Amino acid sequence: MGAGSEKKKEFPPVDEQLTYLKKGIVDLLTEGELRERLQASRRSGRPLRVKVGFDPSAPDIHLGHTVLLRKMKHFQDMGHEVIFLIGDFTGLIGDPTGRSRTRPQLTRQEVLANAETYKEQAFRILSAAKTTIRFNSEWLGKLGAEGFIRLAARYNVARMLERRDFRTRYEAGESIRMHEFLYPLAQAYDSVELRVDVELGGTDQLFNLNVGRDIMPSYKLPPQVVMTTPLLEGIDGSEKMSKSMGNTIGISESPGEIFGKVMSISDGLMWRYYLLCTDFSQAAIETMQEEAGKGTLHPRDAKIRLARELVSGFHGEVAARAAEEEFQRIFSRGEVPEEVPEICLAEGPVLEPGEGGRGWVIHLPVLLAAEGLAASRSAARRLLAQGAVYLDGTRVQEEHLEMEAGRLQDGALLKVGKRRYLRIRKA
């Protein structure tokens, strides 16, 4: 997706840009305005300035976050300028959206360190060269009490209360703190300061983005175009992807882990991930979906393609190919994974003297729990009872909690469930 040289900007045709940029979008205010700006930019050779704000509390970026990052990338693909705005100042206020707990105040050093973490992760998707990083304390810090009050004068309470979150809370008689009103204003001011053409955010940001849009004309600026990306469902397919739900795919996770997690999503969810987490065009995705419906494309193959696409995006193609091969080996062919953790038997809690001169004995629940093949000894017992434990391909009977070490082959392979393996070496 080349976007012209640095010297003389050339942009793809407006309709082509529009289709690509609109993919997966929830809100677009307004499409007409976006078209006009794209036309103007194409005429003048000036890229659009696209702003996206991020909270300074460095999270581990997961697939859900990448929906927005990917949309930023799409703008970059089309040759536009993306501003990655770190809300170090607004972070102090605390965005009222969603959570109620006030965030811990961060020091300058922490903010900078978090920014680095962001960069390291976000630039797996974004082009570092085409991204400008800014901090909003730069201008908001200078605003002062007077500036803030003047800023606040540009908006009114009725508009604020239009925000669904505020309105429902207000009508339900719940508390709304004054500072919560200041957050959208501060965010809006960022757009003024940066003279942005487009602001992007998650759907939950729609109101905040619109405040920026509303306020810009009073600074004699054209209102920014507002676009929102949807929230991605987690791998369970029901809840939103979030760390607390434990249904995430982290982009820093190992290739094998990402590949496997993608393969574990339901067939239906797969199309959603295609739409929101890849650069495939909507038309291409719909075609695949049709083919899958007709039976000409196996859903499994479509999912493998998705997994490959995602892994290679975060870890490169080589890693993606390796992850795929490994997946095929373990699940399609039922073979043993390339690398299996090993344990060297040594005297200790795992290996104990058996009774009645039986020599050394391995207590399986202890071993499984100690080596992380089961969460606890109790859990290991349950797995044993469920027939989930195999030794060299033979199911271990429930009652065999202890194994005589002397009978064990060197390099014996212990398998628990479908995915956990352990090779036992003799000391």
Place this chain on the structure above:
RNA sequence: GGGGAGAUUCCCGAGUGGUCAAAGGGAACAGACUGUAAAUCUGUCGCCGUACGGCUUCGAAGGUUCGAAUCCUUCUCUCCCCA
């Protein structure tokens, strides 16, 4: 300043003196099946113990009681109402 609601096992959410390791749903895990770690079905899902069982949990600390997640006191936190 005054009044009220609430904090339950990973998440949501029942439970108001014993039958509670605590309903139900979700997630997770296992088995069967398969097209894959999809779907579906079945089972498991605090810890320790082969087992009978034992131990530790229901915001925190005390107390009442033969016995408490459930009652009382204090504390912490969240929220609401009236000033």
